[in-house]
Amino acid sequence: MAEIVIDTLKTDPSDIKLEKLKTLKFQMIGSHENKEIYFNQGLVEILFSMVSTELDDKILKEIITSINCYFFNFPQAQECFKFFSSTFVQMHFFLTTYKDSSPQFIDMVLRIIRNSLVSGIVKAKDFENQNLILELGTFLNTKVRISLIAQILTILCQSKDLKLEIEQNRQILEKILEQITKNQYIISDECLANCVCALAEASDKNQQISSFILTYPQAVDELTKHLRHPDNVMKVKSSRILSNINRYYKLPTLQQQQFKWVIMQMSQLLPVFQDDQALIKEICKIMRDLAKKSKERKHLQKVAGDILAIEKLTDLILTCKKASEEAFDVDAFIGDQPVLQSSFKSMILRTLAALSRDEEKCRKKIIENKKFLDELLQLIKSANKDQNYAACKLFVSLSRSDKMLKQIILDSGEFLKELTKFFLESDSEPKLQSTCCKALCNLAFDFQKQLSSDALLLRKLVLCIDGQNEELRVASCYTLKNLLFRCNKDIKIIVVKELTSRRLIQLMSDSNSKIQEQALMIYRNLLHQTEQDIQQVLSDGGDEFLAKLETKLDDKNQAIVLHSLYILSSIASGNQKQKKIAMDERFFNRCLQILKSTDSSQIKIGVLNYITSLAFKESGGSSESKIKKYLTDMKIGDLLESLKEKERDPEVRGYIQRALKKLN
Amino acid sequence: MSAQSNQAATSHLQDQDASKRTKYTLEQWEDRMQDIVISKDIINKLVMNYLIVEGYKQGALKFEKETGIKAEMDEDLIDHRIEIRRLLEKGQIEEAISKIDTLNPEILDQNVELYFELKRQQLVELIKAKKIDEALVFAQANLSQSFIKPTQSLQDSKSAYFKSELEKTMTLFMYEDLNGPLPASLQELADVKSRQKLASRVNQEILKAMGYSAELKLGFYWQMLQYSQNQLSTGENAIEFPKLKDPMGDLEM
Numbered sequence: 046m047a048e049i050v051i052d053t054l055k056t057d058p059s060d061i062k063l064e065k066l067k068t069l070k071f072q073m074i075g076s077h078e079n080k081e082i083y084f085n086q087g088l089v090e091i092l093f094s095m096v097s098t099e100l101d102d103k104i105l106k107e108i109i110t111s112i113n114c115y116f117f118n119f120p121q122a123q124e125c126f127k128f129f130s131s132t133f134v135q136m137h138f139f140l141t142t143y144k145d146s147s148p149q150f151i152d153m154v155l156r157i158i159r160n161s162l163v164s165g166i167v168k169a170k171d172f173e174n175q176n177l178i179l180e181l182g183t184f185l186n187t188k189v190r191i192s193l194i195a196q197i198l199t200i201l202c203q204s205k206d207l208k209l210e211i212e213q214n215r216q217i218l219e220k221i222l223e224q225i226t227k228n229q230y231i232i233s234d235e236c237l238a239n240c241v242c243a244l245a246e247a248s249d250k251n252q253q254i255s256s257f258i259l260t261y262p263q264a265v266d267e268l269t270k271h272l273r274h275p276d277n278v279m280k281v282k283s284s285r286i287l288s289n290i291n292r293y294y295k296l297p298t299l300q301q302q303q304f305k306w307v308i309m310q311m312s313q314l315l316p317v318f319q320d321d322q323a324l325i326k327e328i329c330k331i332m333r334d335l336a337k338k339s340k341e342r343k344h345l346q347k348v349a350g351d352i353l354a355i356e357k358l359t360d361l362i363l364t365c366k367k368a369s370e371e372a373f374d375v376d377a378f379i380g381d382q383p384v385l386q387s388s389f390k391s392m393i394l395r396t397l398a399a400l401s402r403d404e405e406k407c408r409k410k411i412i413e414n415k416k417f418l419d420e421l422l423q424l425i426k427s428a429n430k431d432q433n434y435a436a437c438k439l440f441v442s443l444s445r446s447d448k449m450l451k452q453i454i455l456d457s458g459e460f461l462k463e464l465t466k467f468f469l470e471s472d473s474e475p476k477l478q479s480t481c482c483k484a485l486c487n488l489a490f491d492f493q494k495q496l497s498s499d500a501l502l503l504r505k506l507v508l509c510i511d512g513q514n515e516e517l518r519v520a521s522c523y524t525l526k527n528l529l530f531r532c533n534k535d536i537k538i539i540v541v542k543e544l545t546s547r548r549l550i551q552l553m554s555d556s557n558s559k560i561q562e563q564a565l566m567i568y569r570n571l572l573h574q575t576e577q578d579i580q581q582v583l584s585d586g587g588d589e590f591l592a593k594l595e596t597k598l599d600d601k602n603q604a605i606v607l608h609s610l611y612i613l614s615s616i617a618s619g620n621q622k623q624k625k626i627a628m629d630e631r632f633f634n635r636c637l638q639i640l641k642s643t644d645s646s647q648i649k650i651g652v653l654n655y656i657t658s659l660a661f662k663e664s665g666g667s668s669e670s671k672i673k674k675y676l677t678d679m680k681i682g683d684l685l686e687s688l689k690e691k692e693r694d695p696e697v698r699g700y701i702q703r704a705l706k707k708l709n
Numbered sequence: 710m711s712a713q714s715n716q717a718a719t720s721h722l723q724d725q726d727a728s729k730r731t732k733y734t735l736e737q738w739e740d741r742m743q744d745i746v747i748s749k750d751i752i753n754k755l756v757m758n759y760l761i762v763e764g765y766k767q768g769a770l771k772f773e774k775e776t777g778i779k780a781e782m783d784e785d786l787i788d789h790r791i792e793i794r795r796l797l798e799k800g801q802i803e804e805a806i807s808k809i810d811t812l813n814p815e816i817l818d819q820n821v822e823l824y825f826e827l828k829r830q831q832l833v834e835l836i837k838a839k840k841i842d843e844a845l846v847f848a849q850a851n852l853s854q855s856f857i858k859p860t861q862s863l864q865d866s867k868s869a870y871f872k873s874e875l876e877k878t879m880t881l882f883m884y885e886d887l888n889g890p891l892p893a894s895l896q897e898l899a900d901v902k903s904r905q906k907l908a909s910r911v912n913q914e915i916l917k918a919m920g921y922s923a924e925l926k927l928g929f930y931w932q933m934l935q936y937s938q939n940q941l942s943t944g945e946n947a948i949e950f951p952k953l954k955d956p957m958g959d960l961e962m
Contacts, residue, residue: 071806074817228781
């Protein structure tokens with residue numbers, strides 16, 4: 046091969062430049078060896094420096110073609126390309142500038158944009174505010190361009206802004222749908238697949254585009270046919286589109302059954318697809334989307350149990366780890382994990398989390414796999430944030446199990462230690478921190494002693510309540526509440542010491558109603574058990590607390606009213622002095638009013654519990670008649686009448702009868 | 710029972726089975742076929758598909774005028790395909806490669822096997838033209854280095870395949886007259902038909918790369934016909950009927 050001298054390429058006259066570039070192109074296409082020779086001479090850098098200065102479209106075409114060559118069978122060039130990512134982005138301007146140039150030039154520009162996106166050199170967000178979608182819409186006139194543009198759109202959909210632009214550009218969507226409905230027998234399999242993939246991404250979480258596909262003539266029928274396509278990618282992508290549409294507009298039952306059946310069939314074949322991570326990720330994504338609706342999730346969990354999907358997914362995590370240990374991986378690394386492998390694992394972990402969310406059988410299968418638990422612990426410890434977030438999410442699901450299963454998890458490794466560590470140290474990762482907090486919250490019921498003995502943890506929980514992240518605030522409150530549930534006195538002392546009654550009272554008026562609820566529930570737990578517990582609460586900011594409690598009885602949020610009633614119930618179950626406090630007119634009259642006016646059975650039961658607690662014989666013997674006398678003085682006739690009226694309600698009848706018995 | 714009487718018994722049973730089979734005469738079969746109505750529109754589309762895929766541009770345009778079936782073709786692309794096919798069938802491989810690269814440089818960059826076939830054919834043409842020195846240099850520079858040495862992108866198995874194919878091709882150097890009798894494996898290399906075969910393959914790859922289906926529907930349906938005939942004439946419920954064995958022929962019993 047006669048080597049071309051490339052050092053003077055930039056400064057050569059146009060005709061010589063063009064000839065050299067053409068020869069270079071012919072030498073390099075298909076030849077790894079020649080690509081390497083010129084790469085080592087700095088050809089790529091020279092070509093990129095010429096892109097921004099060259100005006101002749103013929104020469105530009107050759108330059109872009111030669112750069113494009115390096116995307117094929119030459120992975121060494123990828124690192125070099127990263128330095129020129131902005132040049133790749135700017136190449137889209139050629140579409141407008143040279144739109145009347147040779148068709149091959151436009152095709153080449155589209156190819157290089159596609160290749161730069163597919164290889165990850167540029168990201169979708171790099172094309173935001175660049176008018177690219179509008180430009181692409183003007184080039185949908187040949188099949189090859191439609192195919193290229195569909196591939197480009199598939200990746201651009203990762204950007205919300207660009208997806209919005211696609212949504213507004215109906216022309217592009219129409220052209221793509223036309224290929225699927227009218228031209229499906231004329232276009233190549235690859236072109237068809239690219240169009241289906243583009244629609245799958247575009248319609249994901251997008252009601253407008255889903256609606257457009259639904260109403261486009263024959264689109265849904267053709268996609269339903271593709272559920273039986275011999276190519277698995279087509280099957281899965283078509284399922285995805287139908288699943289996306291079904292999210293907003295219920296498809297006919299038959300079509301729903303068909304795409305769900307396809308997904309379950311695909312998930313049955315997961316071990317067969319082991320090498321095709323993209324396909325597995327797609328199947329998992331659809332399963333996760335289906336799992337968001339409880340009815341679908343129940344069905345999915347049942348079928349997943351029948352086809353051993355849980356076992357197959359856990360095996361994939363374990364074999365995926367093995368593969369990455371054995372093979373040399375040229376992909377980029379984050380910490381010690383290859384990037385592509387990590388996003389694959391994250392997807393599987395999240396799918397397992399979705400499936401095991403509220404199904405003990407699924408959880409049990411995962412927990413009983415010791416090897417998987419070991420791997421899960423490693424993933425939680427991993428330096429890859431995406432992976433340890435997904436692993437923590439799965440742990441949150443698993444930690445909803447019964448105590449015995451939870452014990453198995455904790456016995457298998459230092460999960461508690463790691464989760465606590467992440468919770469304490471992940472201030473810069475609020476999503477991860479709140480997920481760890483939720484996991485700790487689920488463990489708090491059964492492992493109170495271990496968790497409450499960690500002063501750092503308690504301090505952190507209290508600090509998080511004062512933070513900015515609402516999700517984390519709520520999760521922290523939940524955790525504290527759980528720590529206090531039926532716990533012993535020592536734990537109560539420790540928690541209150543960190544939280545302080547002053548702060549707790551403030552939380553009763555927090556702007557977030559969920560936090561208000563949790564604060565009330567914390568009080569319920571603090572008041573639980575003995576008179577001493579009640580006394581402890583009432584003696585520490587008791588007046589302020591009772592004043593706040595009174596206002597809570599008038600709250601619009603029924604849950605808050607209910608918890609307030611139970612707090613009163615708890616106080617009313619104490620000694621005479623405590624009963625008197627609970628029986629105070631401001632509370633009693635209000636409860637009576639609530640009983641008369643409410644339709645909610647739960648609220649009625651709350652009031653009845655309060656009354657029953659009041660009427661219970663308090664400790665110390667002789668004061669029973671004093672309470673009843675007091676009740677009589679306070680228009681008990683009214684109360685009895687109200688009670689007898691509500692006795693017809695089957696949900697509260699038992700409670701009323703108990704209250705009446707006590708009052709009599 | 711002896712083997713002979715076994716065979717006789719089986720044959721008797723088969724005769725009995727054969728006699729129970731439904732049989733159709735040629736006339737009966739043709740009558741049944743008349744009942745199946747295939748719209749002319751479908752037939753015309755099949756023919757149009759053939760003309761477009763094979764690159765008969767003028768034929769397609771005329772057919773479009775006659776039948777009203779739209780020739781869904783990129784005229785520019787057809788012209789390129791016709792030219793590339795012409796160059797390949799004439800043995801002008803280098804020019805054909807240049808045209809392919811101009812049309813879509815990714816075709817050969819992504820398809821190592823096809824690129825090898827083209828380069829190999831170029832070598833064969835040099836050997837046929839008795840340009841031995843040039844052929845040897847060409848083989849060394851274009852085939853040996855590029856396709857045999859395994860690289861990060863070229864797997865060992867592919868590299869081994871290319872090596873064995875190149876070795877096979879190099880044995881052509883031993884024969885003075887490539888038009889004379891050659892071993893079968895070399896005959897297909899040296900034969901002019903190899904150019905046609907390669908041209909057909911390149912045509913298909915171009916169509917696929919440019920977003921068009923390369924499937925000849927007529928070919929597909931022919932295969933389906935053969936399969937259906939085979940299914941009908943075997944098994945428990947087999948029937949006897951006239952078959953179409955040659956696409957250009959008639960029904961035969």
